[in-house]
Amino acid sequence: MKRKRSAKKKPVVHPSGDSRYNTLDLTMKQFKFEKDALLEVLNVAQGLFGYLSEELLIYVSRQLHVPMSKVYGVATFYHMFTFEPLGEHNCIVCTGTACHVKGSDRIVQTVSEAFNISDGETTADGLFSLTTARCLGSCGLAPVVVLDGKVSAKETPESTMRKVQDVVALTKAEIALA
Numbered sequence: 001m002k003r004k005r006s007a008k009k010k011p012v013v014h015p016s017g018d019s020r021y022n023t024l025d026l027t028m029k030q031f032k033f034e035k036d037a038l039l040e041v042l043n044v045a046q047g048l049f050g051y052l053s054e055e056l057l058i059y060v061s062r063q064l065h066v067p068m069s070k071v072y073g074v075a076t077f078y079h080m081f082t083f084e085p086l087g088e089h090n091c092i093v094c095t096g097t098a099c100h101v102k103g104s105d106r107i108v109q110t111v112s113e114a115f116n117i118s119d120g121e122t123t124a125d126g127l128f129s130l131t132t133a134r135c136l137g138s139c140g141l142a143p144v145v146v147l148d149g150k151v152s153a154k155e156t157p158e159s160t161m162r163k164v165q166d167v168v169a170l171t172k173a174e175i176a177l178a
């Protein structure tokens with residue numbers, strides 16, 4: 001007699017194709033999609049996306065099977081979470097242990113000095129923000145930087161600066177032509 005397979009709920013895969021959702025999924029997987037991992041997962045989500053959009057909160061709520069009211073409650077309780085996008089371009093540098101050991105602080109310092117802004121600040125023209133995150137769940141790729149949603153591995157101050165300067169210069173050129 002054939003045994004019936006138990007109907008285990010499978011986690012949803014985000015349809016956007018945005019690789020940041022894959023990274024977030026990996027984090028949730030590491031926590032076995034436990035509800036208790038909500039705070040950690042929100043922290044990684046903010047690190048990856050720069051802020052917690054409603055769409056992102058709904059996604060986390062669905063993946064962890066935690067009611068939206070609870071997700072929203074936790075997210076609003078902690079001051080480290082933000083719900084609005086920052087500058088036109090956003091560079092998130094991971095300063096978690098693995099990334100710190102591999103020199104992420106030098107990346108933060110270099111970018112910070114070049115744009116004259118500190119962690120969490122946006123340039124006066126609104127073009128660029130610099131933020132840091134505790135751990136983006138990809139420690140094997142340390143140091144990790146997320147620029148405008150694109151995850152880059154094994155970064156150096158020079159490689160990050162090149163990427164940042166390129167995107168900011170492009171936007172400036174577009175503004176000048178408009």
Ligand code: FES
Pocket residue numbers: 094095096097098099100134135136137138139140142143144
């Ligand atoms: S410490 Fe940077 S990804 Fe984990």
